[in-house]
Structures are given as structure tokens and as C-alpha cells.
Amino acid sequence: xxxxxxxxxxxxxxxxxxxxxxxxxxxxxxxxxxxxxxxxxxxxxxxxxxxxxxxxxxxxxxxxxxxxxxxxxxxxxxxxxxxxxxxxxxxxxxxxxxxxxxxxxxxxxxxxxxxxxxxxxxxxxxxxxxxxxxxxxxxxxxxxxxxxxxxxxxxxxxxxxxxxxxx
Numbered sequence: 001x002x003x004x005x006x007x008x009x010x011x012x013x014x015x016x017x018x019x020x021x022x023x024x025x026x027x028x029x030x031x032x033x034x035x036x037x038x039x040x041x042x043x044x045x046x047x048x049x050x051x052x053x054x055x056x057x058x059x060x061x062x063x064x065x066x067x068x069x070x071x072x073x074x075x076x077x078x079x080x081x082x083x084x085x086x087x088x089x090x091x092x093x094x095x096x097x098x099x100x101x102x103x104x105x106x107x108x109x110x111x112x113x114x115x116x117x118x119x120x121x122x123x124x125x126x127x128x129x130x131x132x133x134x135x136x137x138x139x140x141x142x143x144x145x146x147x148x149x150x151x152x153x154x155x156x157x158x159x160x161x162x163x164x165x166x167x
Contacts, residue, residue, distance in 0.1 A: 031069065031164055034119055038070040038163070039078035043111070044085035052086055052148070056111070059152035060159060069164045080124070082159060084113040087128070094134055106134045107144070109151045115163050125162055131155045 040061050045053035060082065061072055070080060087110045094104035114126040133150030135143035 035079045035117065036071060037073035037078045038064055038080040038082060039073055039075040040064065040082045041075055043083075046085055046087050047089050049086075049089050052089065052109075055148065056084075056086060056109075056152045056155060059149070060156040063153070063156040063160055067160050067164070069160070079117070079119050080163065081116045081118055082113065082163065083116070084111050084159075086111050102137055104134050105137055105144075105147070106132045107147045107151060108132045109155060111155055113159055113162075115159075127162075129155055129158050131158065 040057055043053040043057050043060075064070055064072060073079075075081060088108075089110075090108045092106050092108065093102045094106040095102070097103050108130055109132070110128060110130045112126075112128050115124040116122070117124050131151050131154035133147030133152075133154070135147040137143065139146070
């Protein structure tokens with residue numbers, strides 16, 4: 001009976017040890033503890049496309065809110081600032097059918113982004129991000145809108161990943 005109790009105790013200790021590591025989970029990734037808030041000023045639009053800067057900025061703010069790793073704050077008081085400019089938007093045929101009709105169009109967005117740690121007054125990262133969205137031209141204007149939204153989402157996810165996981 002004594003060996004059975006010892007074995008049971010060992011099993012319980014192992015189970016506790018394995019599950020204790022799962023008891024705490026942070027969505028902050030590997031960010032330093034002093035970085036808690038982020039500001040996303042309106043991106044600059046260097047293209048001739050109307051409202052893309054507003055839409056990308058809104059999508060990025062929504063994604064940060066959903067992610068929860070940093071709270072959205074005012075630019076004057078935020079710990080981190082994400083600034084960017086949409087530098088180009090290009091459309092390219094992606095696929096053709098047997099009659100050489102375009103079946104898929106890809107829209108490529110290029111964005112220059114700078115992420116700054118306002119607490120230490122230093123650049124965390126900067127770089128160019130290029131992402132795309134695709135649509136079937138038979139879908140008309142709604143297909144194109146959906147492709148833009150897909151690209152905004154991909155760009156936003158890449159910005160969040162670089163910001164939160166870059167440490």
C-alpha cells in the first residue's frame with residue numbers, strides 16, 4: 001500500500017508540473033513589460049487610390065484591439081507608435097482559363113512602416129511590407145473591395161507580429 005501511495009504522489013506531482021506551465025498565458029508575446037499601449041496615426045497615402053490609408057489604419061487598429069497584446073492609446077501618451085505610408089498598389093492577373101480570360105486578379109499593397117518605442121525613444125523595427133488580396137473579376141466591384149480588405153488584414157497581421165514578436 002505504501003508503494004502505491006508513493007506512486008500516486010509521484011504521478012500527481014508530474015501532472016501538476018505539466019499543467020502548471022499552462023496556467024499562465026500572456027498575449028503580449030515577448031514585449032517588454034513596460035510596453036502596454038500603442039498609437040496608430042493615420043497612414044500616409046502615396047497612391048492615387050481613394051480612402052486606402054483610412055481603411056488600412058482602421059483595420060490595423062481593429063486587429064490590435066482584437067489581438068489584445070497592446071491597448072490602443074493616444075499618440076501623445078502611447079508606449080509604441082506605428083507609423084506608415086502606403087507606397088504603391090499594383091494589380092496583376094494571377095490566373096487565366098483555357099480561353100485566356102483572366103480568372104483571378106491579385107492586388108499588391110506595399111507599405112513602409114516604422115515602429116517606435118516611445119518610452120526608450122528608439123526604433124523597434126522598420127521596413128517595407130508587401131501583401132496581396134485576390135479576386136475574381138466576374139465578382140465586380142465587391143470582389144475588388146474584398147481583395148483590398150484581404151490585403152489590409154494581411155498587412156495588419158504582419159505589423160502586429162513584427163511588433164509583438166520582434167524582441
